[in-house]
Amino acid sequence: MSSQPLLQLDNIHKSFYGAEVLHGVNLDLCPGEVLGLVGENGAGKSTLMSILGGVYGFDSGTMRLGGEVYTPATPNDATRAGIAFIRQEFSLFSNLTVAENLFVDRFPRRGLSVDNKKMEERAQVYIDLFRLDISPRTRVESLPMGVRQIVEISKALEKDAKIIIFDEPTTSLSPKEKEELFEVIGGLKARGVSIIYISHILEDVMRLCDRTTVLRDGNSVGTFQNSALDKREIIRLMVGREMNQVYPTIEKEIGEPIYEVREFVRSGSRSPVSLEIRSGEIVGMFGLMGAGRTELLSSLFGAEPSEGGEILVRGKALTRPTPTRCIREGIAYVTENRRQEGLIMPKTIEENVTMVVLDRMTGALGVVDRSREKRTALDLVKKLTVKTSDPQRQFVKNLSGGNQQKVVIAKWVASEPKVFFMDEPTRGVDVGAKYEIYTYINELAREGCGVLLVSSEMEEVMGICDRILVMYRDRIVADIPKAAFDQERIIQYALEGGISDAG
Amino acid sequence: MPANQTAAARRSSGNFLALATKYGVYVIFLLVVVYFSVVCDNFLSLSNILNILQQAAPLGIAVLGMVFVLSTASTDISVGQVMYVTGVICGLVLEKFRDNGLAGNGWAILVVWLVGLCIGAVFGAFNGLLVGKFGIVSFIVTLATMSIARGLGLIISRSKVYYMSELSPFSQSVVGPIRFPVVVILQLVMVLIFAFLYRKTPFGRHIDAVGNDEAAAKSVGINTARVKFLAFLLCGITASIAALLLAGQVANVYSSFSYGNEFVVISAAVLGGTSLFGGKGNIIPGALIGIVLIQTIMNGLTMLNASPYSYTIVKGLIIFVAVLLDSVNYKGELR
Numbered sequence: 157m158s159s160q161p162l163l164q165l166d167n168i169h170k171s172f173y174g175a176e177v178l179h180g181v182n183l184d185l186c187p188g189e190v191l192g193l194v195g196e197n198g199a200g201k202s203t204l205m206s207i208l209g210g211v212y213g214f215d216s217g218t219m220r221l222g223g224e225v226y227t228p229a230t231p232n233d234a235t236r237a238g239i240a241f242i243r244q245e246f247s248l249f250s251n252l253t254v255a256e257n258l259f260v261d262r263f264p265r266r267g268l269s270v271d272n273k274k275m276e277e278r279a280q281v282y283i284d285l286f287r288l289d290i291s292p293r294t295r296v297e298s299l300p301m302g303v304r305q306i307v308e309i310s311k312a313l314e315k316d317a318k319i320i321i322f323d324e325p326t327t328s329l330s331p332k333e334k335e336e337l338f339e340v341i342g343g344l345k346a347r348g349v350s351i352i353y354i355s356h357i358l359e360d361v362m363r364l365c366d367r368t369t370v371l372r373d374g375n376s377v378g379t380f381q382n383s384a385l386d387k388r389e390i391i392r393l394m395v396g397r398e399m400n401q402v403y404p405t406i407e408k409e410i411g412e413p414i415y416e417v418r419e420f421v422r423s424g425s426r427s428p429v430s431l432e433i434r435s436g437e438i439v440g441m442f443g444l445m446g447a448g449r450t451e452l453l454s455s456l457f458g459a460e461p462s463e464g465g466e467i468l469v470r471g472k473a474l475t476r477p478t479p480t481r482c483i484r485e486g487i488a489y490v491t492e493n494r495r496q497e498g499l500i501m502p503k504t505i506e507e508n509v510t511m512v513v514l515d516r517m518t519g520a521l522g523v524v525d526r527s528r529e530k531r532t533a534l535d536l537v538k539k540l541t542v543k544t545s546d547p548q549r550q551f552v553k554n555l556s557g558g559n560q561q562k563v564v565i566a567k568w569v570a571s572e573p574k575v576f577f578m579d580e581p582t583r584g585v586d587v588g589a590k591y592e593i594y595t596y597i598n599e600l601a602r603e604g605c606g607v608l609l610v611s612s613e614m615e616e617v618m619g620i621c622d623r624i625l626v627m628y629r630d631r632i633v634a635d636i637p638k639a640a641f642d643q644e645r646i647i648q649y650a651l652e653g654g655i656s657d658a659g
Numbered sequence: 660m661p662a663n664q665t666a667a668a669r670r671s672s673g674n675f676l677a678l679a680t681k682y683g684v685y686v687i688f689l690l691v692v693v694y695f696s697v698v699c700d701n702f703l704s705l706s707n708i709l710n711i712l713q714q715a716a717p718l719g720i721a722v723l724g725m726v727f728v729l730s731t732a733s734t735d736i737s738v739g740q741v742m743y744v745t746g747v748i749c750g751l752v753l754e755k756f757r758d759n760g761l762a763g764n765g766w767a768i769l770v771v772w773l774v775g776l777c778i779g780a781v782f783g784a785f786n787g788l789l790v791g792k793f794g795i796v797s798f799i800v801t802l803a804t805m806s807i808a809r810g811l812g813l814i815i816s817r818s819k820v821y822y823m824s825e826l827s828p829f830s831q832s833v834v835g836p837i838r839f840p841v842v843v844i845l846q847l848v849m850v851l852i853f854a855f856l857y858r859k860t861p862f863g864r865h866i867d868a869v870g871n872d873e874a875a876a877k878s879v880g881i882n883t884a885r886v887k888f889l890a891f892l893l894c895g896i897t898a899s900i901a902a903l904l905l906a907g908q909v910a911n912v913y914s915s916f917s918y919g920n921e922f923v924v925i926s927a928a929v930l931g932g933t934s935l936f937g938g939k940g941n942i943i944p945g946a947l948i949g950i951v952l953i954q955t956i957m958n959g960l961t962m963l964n965a966s967p968y969s970y971t972i973v974k975g976l977i978i979f980v981a982v983l984l985d986s987v988n989y990k991g992e993l994r
Binding site: 232247248252269270 | 867872875
């Protein structure tokens with residue numbers, strides 16, 4: 157691709173309140189190219205994209221779009237210039253139809269009324285283009301996430317987007333939807349649309365992109381032809397060091413069972429499940445999407461109904477679990493969706509951390525002891541290496557994904573649990589923060605906690621767990637000790653529910 | 660396995676619940692009609708049915724504006740008192756005309772109507788401005804407006820009763836061989852206009868977008884302040900139309916005129932399928948069926964000679980049912 161770049165960012169500097177976060181970033185995007193953008197959380201990807209989208213201004217440097225100077229003052233300017241964003245959270249109206257969503261900001265009119273026919277014809281063009289099995293009149297609320305994303309992409313195309321920026325687009329997609337998205341991205345490329353693809357999943361970046369720009373700490377490390385890169389190399393560029401040992405190890409002792417489940421049946425499933433976690437043990441739970449792992453965890457915690465079975469916490473029976481009872485018995489649950497369930501975004505770090513234990517922080521008359529609250533929060537923030545200048549003032553919504561996750565964990569650690577359920581604790585988290593979270597999970601285990609860790613990343617469960625349970629269609633089909641870890645075996649259990657005897 | 664049986668039982672009861680809530684209003688309607696027609700002789704007579712429709716029509720028009728407001732995920736609890744102050748001021752104007760011997764003139768009635776519409780528009784615009792432009796929670800804004808409207812009405816009237824008989828000929832006129840009430844025709848025309856506005860125009864679609872996700876609506880360039888302003892403006896105007904028609908029907912305006920009607924209007928809208936959570940309005944048939952159901956119950960209670968004081972309790976129960984149906988039906992996503 158020797159043609160003139162469509163978009164060219166040159167030496168972009170940006171400061172927030174006196175602290176420079178971008179120290180001269182360069183980026184160029186050729187027509188019809190898919191450019192990967194990677195970097196740890198906090199490397200400056202989001203800031204850079206917000207500048208490109210007209211959300212923030214920049215201090216110095218130049219941006220050129222199609223050879224002309226480009227300085228968007230508002231998000232509308234960016235849209236008009238042909239730049240569209242596909243974010244993790246969609247900006248679709250779930251109660252409107254597909255066609256209405258495509259035109260919601262500029263309905264075609266016929267006389268006084270909306271020209272439904274024209275609108276639906278246009279929508280049908282995209283439905284055909286992307287071979288969707290829906291009608292333009294389908295309401296968005298009835299569509300799965302993958303299709304919604306394609307509606308969002310259609311919306312961008314309808315506005316003549318020349319550059320589409322995907323920010324972690326696969327987070328809420330199933331593996332099948334992900335494949336479909338990649339096909340769509342291929343199609344966009346063939347139509348001459350340029351794409352910037354931001355993701356933590358390096359395999360996807362390697363597979364999808366022509367070139368990759370790496371950011372580190374607000375600097376552009378460089379842009380590389382993907383053919384000349386491998387995953388290890390990208391990681392090295394991102395963190396600036398070779399990650400020889402991605403998974404920390406620790407000396408710890410595995411003791412008595414502290415959490416036992418016998419013949420537990422959650423509502424909506426027919427399969428009784430039994431499992432056991434010992435103190436100091438990290439038990440992984442691996443399985444494909446939809447195997448029922450999250451559902452099991454959440455009904456064990458009492459957040460969803462169950463039909464019966466026996467649960468023993470430190471030998472004591474816990475009948476009919478409810479979240480309140482589970483917390484009282486020393487169980488903590490880090491949910492999969494930290495945005496919706498785990499954190500209160502517009503509150504400070506301190507308030508989030510002490511939320512679960514507030515009633516233990518009271519002094520005389522049941523009034524919250526502020527100094528004790530502060531001490532606890534500071535202590536945990538430090539222990540978990542949350543990157544913040546002021547836990548009392550900084551709002552959780554302004555933290556990066558990795559740091560938000562640390563706050564979620566800190567929140568539960570404050571309640572001094574003995575059993576930790578963690579559902580995808582490192583999803584959407586950068587490599588450095590992942591390492592810190594693993595270290596902390598080990599730390600918890602050494603102190604005698606039992607950890608049940610649900611994860612879809614094979615490497616992760618093999619790296620930090622002492623034992624792996626594999627789930628397949630609501631059943632636990634394998635219980636594999638560390639000595640017998642074997643990728644192929646694990647994946648075969650997850651895919652087929654058993655091992656066939658081939659060599 | 661017992662576990663499976665309970666699961667199956669729960670599933671089927673879940674289905675039953677879903678069905679019951681979806682068609683709940685119709686089921687309740689049917690039960691109410693069957694009950695009253697059994698216990699009251701004249702309940703199902705044509706004249707009583709037309710009577711119910713006629714009495715339901717004024718508030719039925721107020722429901723239309725309310726559907727718009729609720730669909731933007733706001734609420735307007737000032738409508739009852741805005742109706743009261745409209746009635747009082749129109750009564751005062753009418754009295755002045757009467758003192759000068761002009762009250763019988765057509766143009767005098769027209770002036771009274773225009774004054775009434777202006778009062779509704781002013782209150783609606785005031786609510787809309789505070790909610791839309793200044794972003795204040797609608798419940799609080801309209802709570803304040805409600806109090807102000809009530810106070811104004813009491814100050815102006817000093818609790819005296821205004822006679823409105825000059826407005827009665829229109830409110831009580833009927834046409835055709837079955838003596839079909841004209842107010843019902845007016846209501847139906849307005850239903851068509853509001854349904855068109857809601858379903859067919861960009862404004863109507865924007866109401867749903869704002870009610871679904873205000874932040875997203877703003878980010879795609881919808882003028883959310885304007886959309887909310889217009890919804891409240893229309894709600895104020897429909898309330899004043901309702902006040903004029905109701906004043907004509909009862910032929911006077913006294914200090915408890917329209918008292919508590921905000922709850923009748925809101926529960927009628929919600930019974931008809933409009934969601935309190937916003938983003939989901941229902942005009943045809945919702946805005947019709949809700950108010951007619953409530954009026955049918957009131958009519959039946961009257962025929963049974965029930966204590967007038969029991970009406971308030973019944974209205975309270977209706978609100979519970981309406982909100983319950985809405986909450987169970989709500990399938991929206993976390994925002």
